[in-house]
Amino acid sequence: MTEHDPGSGGPTLRTDRLGRRYGRVWGLRDCTLEVPTGAVVGLVGPNGAGKTTLLEMITGLLEPTEGQVSVFGQTSRAHHPATLARVGYVAQDHPLYRDFSVADLFRLGRAMNPGWDQELAAARMGTLGIPLKRKARQLSGGQQAQVSLTMALAKRAPLLVLDEPLSSLDPVARLEFMREVMVAAVGTGLTVIISSHVVSELERFCDWLVVLAHGHVQLAGPADDLIAAHWLFTVPRATPDAELPGRVIHRSDSDRHSAVLVRVDPVRLAVEARAGWQAEPVGFEQLVMAYLQRSSGAATTGNYVTSQVVTR
Amino acid sequence: MIWVSWRQHRSAVFGCLAVLAGLAVYAIMLGTSMRTAFGQDGLASCLARSQGTGCFGAVSAFDNEFGSEVNVAFWSVALIVPGLIGVLVGAPLIARELEYGTWRLAWSQSVPRARWLTVKLATVTGGLIVLGAAMTAIITWYRAPMDRLIGHFLHNSYDFEGLVPTAYILCAFGFAVLAGLLIRRSIPAMIAAFIPWLAIRLIVEFMLRPHFLAPLTIACSATPGGCFGHGNGGYGLSAIPPATGHIGDWVLNPSTGPSGNLISYQPADRFWIFQSIEAGIFVALTAAALGTAIWLLHRRTA
Numbered sequence: 205m206t207e208h209d210p211g212s213g214g215p216t217l218r219t220d221r222l223g224r225r226y227g228r229v230w231g232l233r234d235c236t237l238e239v240p241t242g243a244v245v246g247l248v249g250p251n252g253a254g255k256t257t258l259l260e261m262i263t264g265l266l267e268p269t270e271g272q273v274s275v276f277g278q279t280s281r282a283h284h285p286a287t288l289a290r291v292g293y294v295a296q297d298h299p300l301y302r303d304f305s306v307a308d309l310f311r312l313g314r315a316m317n318p319g320w321d322q323e324l325a326a327a328r329m330g331t332l333g334i335p336l337k338r339k340a341r342q343l344s345g346g347q348q349a350q351v352s353l354t355m356a357l358a359k360r361a362p363l364l365v366l367d368e369p370l371s372s373l374d375p376v377a378r379l380e381f382m383r384e385v386m387v388a389a390v391g392t393g394l395t396v397i398i399s400s401h402v403v404s405e406l407e408r409f410c411d412w413l414v415v416l417a418h419g420h421v422q423l424a425g426p427a428d429d430l431i432a433a434h435w436l437f438t439v440p441r442a443t444p445d446a447e448l449p450g451r452v453i454h455r456s457d458s459d460r461h462s463a464v465l466v467r468v469d470p471v472r473l474a475v476e477a478r479a480g481w482q483a484e485p486v487g488f489e490q491l492v493m494a495y496l497q498r499s500s501g502a503a504t505t506g507n508y509v510t511s512q513v514v515t516r
Numbered sequence: 517m518i519w520v521s522w523r524q525h526r527s528a529v530f531g532c533l534a535v536l537a538g539l540a541v542y543a544i545m546l547g548t549s550m551r552t553a554f555g556q557d558g559l560a561s562c563l564a565r566s567q568g569t570g571c572f573g574a575v576s577a578f579d580n581e582f583g584s585e586v587n588v589a590f591w592s593v594a595l596i597v598p599g600l601i602g603v604l605v606g607a608p609l610i611a612r613e614l615e616y617g618t619w620r621l622a623w624s625q626s627v628p629r630a631r632w633l634t635v636k637l638a639t640v641t642g643g644l645i646v647l648g649a650a651m652t653a654i655i656t657w658y659r660a661p662m663d664r665l666i667g668h669f670l671h672n673s674y675d676f677e678g679l680v681p682t683a684y685i686l687c688a689f690g691f692a693v694l695a696g697l698l699i700r701r702s703i704p705a706m707i708a709a710f711i712p713w714l715a716i717r718l719i720v721e722f723m724l725r726p727h728f729l730a731p732l733t734i735a736c737s738a739t740p741g742g743c744f745g746h747g748n749g750g751y752g753l754s755a756i757p758p759a760t761g762h763i764g765d766w767v768l769n770p771s772t773g774p775s776g777n778l779i780s781y782q783p784a785d786r787f788w789i790f791q792s793i794e795a796g797i798f799v800a801l802t803a804a805a806l807g808t809a810i811w812l813l814h815r816r817t818a
Contacts, residue, residue, distance in 0.1 A: 263624055283628040283814065295620030302616070304523065312520050316625035316632075352621075359626070 222271035246410030292356030346377030417499035454494035547658030602688025611696030630814035648682025667764025678791035683798035690805035736777035
């Protein structure tokens with residue numbers, strides 16, 4: 205399914221007040237996003253934030269309770285062939301039929317996808333040195349992830365969705381996996397969404413950022429713009445929030461000073477710089493953390509793992 | 517898609533072929549010796565002459581050798597086999613995908629999940645029909661001499677011949693598919709499907725089957741041996757011929773009543789009507805279970 209036109213300039217993916225309720229609890233609510241073609245989107249949030257819910261609604265595995273998703277201007281309908289064909293999906297833990305050989309899995313892909321690209325699939329296995337006759341259960345975790353990724357790419361879908369692709373991989377396999385994703389994305393103008401709770405892994409690859417917590421979007425936009433719009437101020441502890449030049453996202457107080465991360469208002473920034481204040485630009489991880497801490501209350505910051513391997 | 521179903525179920529197919537082969541070996545051995553004994557005991561000529569009366573020697577010789585084929589113990593063991601086949605094949609069909617997380621792989625391809633399930637069910641159902649028909653054919657062949665003595669209406673013949681064995685398998689399969697979707701785990705789904713299957717199976721057999729059609733009655737005085745002169749349709753070769761004097765009639769309750777002594781019975785030639793009615797019940801249950809499963813999967817939240 206490659207009838208999309210990446211040059212048309214419209215958003216690849218749009219969600220409009222998207223929500224999903226499980227019983228009485230909302231897994232995700234009020235999610236409005238517009239992602240341009242060719243973006244590599246990092247979807248960050250703690251476990252239970254609604255990442256998988258959002259991704260499953262984008263892939264057409266889950267019906268929204270309210271709102272809608274559209275991919276290349278076409279409204280997605282859960283469980284419909286056209287919707288399913290538009291998205292390549294690598295699910296959490298990259299599930300494969302364990303007693304299928306790689307060749308069997310590709311045959312399944314060919315049988316179930318009209319746009320299946322067998323040449324691409326076989327060529328990728330050749331490059332990666334994964335024998336087609338090998339059973340899935342005999343492959344290493346990294347190889348299984350690569351087979352899953354290859355199946356998603358061989359669908360020839362314009363949008364690639366990866367749900368926690370790195371969480372079960374060792375550091376070398378993570379790097380190899382992301383390298384393959386980036387090669388595919390750059391080579392074909394693919395739009396990619398990667399969810400993760402390992403913020404530092406995404407920084408290197410993503411040019412778009414969506415921070416999700418408690419079922420709500422906390423922050424979304426091009427990563428560079430977001431970083432440019434936020435500053436970390438070190439100010440005397442007595443300084444009230446209202447004096448800072450913009451919206452205070454997160455504040456941590458020490459004995460005499462406070463470190464305050466602010467989404468700056470450009471007009472006020474010019475006017476209100478003061479003696480005794482220090483301002484420095486923020487990093488990707490710092491920015492994400494500030495929004496997550498803000499959403500959960502500062503007391504729970506310890507729950508969030510930034511850099512190390514997370515096993516679930 | 518059909519290839520996908522085949523690839524996922526081929527080990528089950530090989531398992532079923534092994535069971536069939538074992539059954540065939542047993543049937544050929546027993547069936548051959550039954551045929552030989554049937555000829556040696558002169559039963560064929562006796563049956564032609566008198567419907568089995570007056571040749572107790574031959575009948576009891578045959579009974580000594582092959583009586584286990586008509587006893588209750590044999591029936592009770594064989595009774596559960598179609599149910600086991602059905603739940604073993606049916607329960608993992610969806611539950612395994614949910615247990616191993618492979619539903620995310622299966623249902624994110626370009627085939628909608630309801631169609632995925634429909635094709636899978638059609639393929640596997642087809643396979644089970646072939647299996648059921650083959651088992652029925654083998655059993656009917658090897659039992660043929662025995663059935664010439666006791667007819668087709670007693671539990672040991674009726675339940676393993678004609679249309680019903682296949683319908684029993686399908687019904688257990690349908691229940692198990694639905695249970696697998698609802699319970700999401702293979703083993704509990706097998707149990708949850710088997711128990712109602714067995715309950716319905718026994719209720720139909722003992723409470724409904726005798727009344728599928730209104731039984732005929734015959735005055736005791738009109739039968740060769742009176743109401744209790746011969747067997748009354750129970751198990752065992754001593755019931756040859758039954759009280760109606762005609763092999764294959766299913767005698768329900770020979771009784772003495774105020775308006776004279778009557779035997780009510782289902783005549784032997786109703787076999788295929790009864791088989792069709794009973795198979796129809798189980799096929800309808802199968803269709804309801806599988807239809808519900810497809811509908812639920814289509815509407816499923818996750």
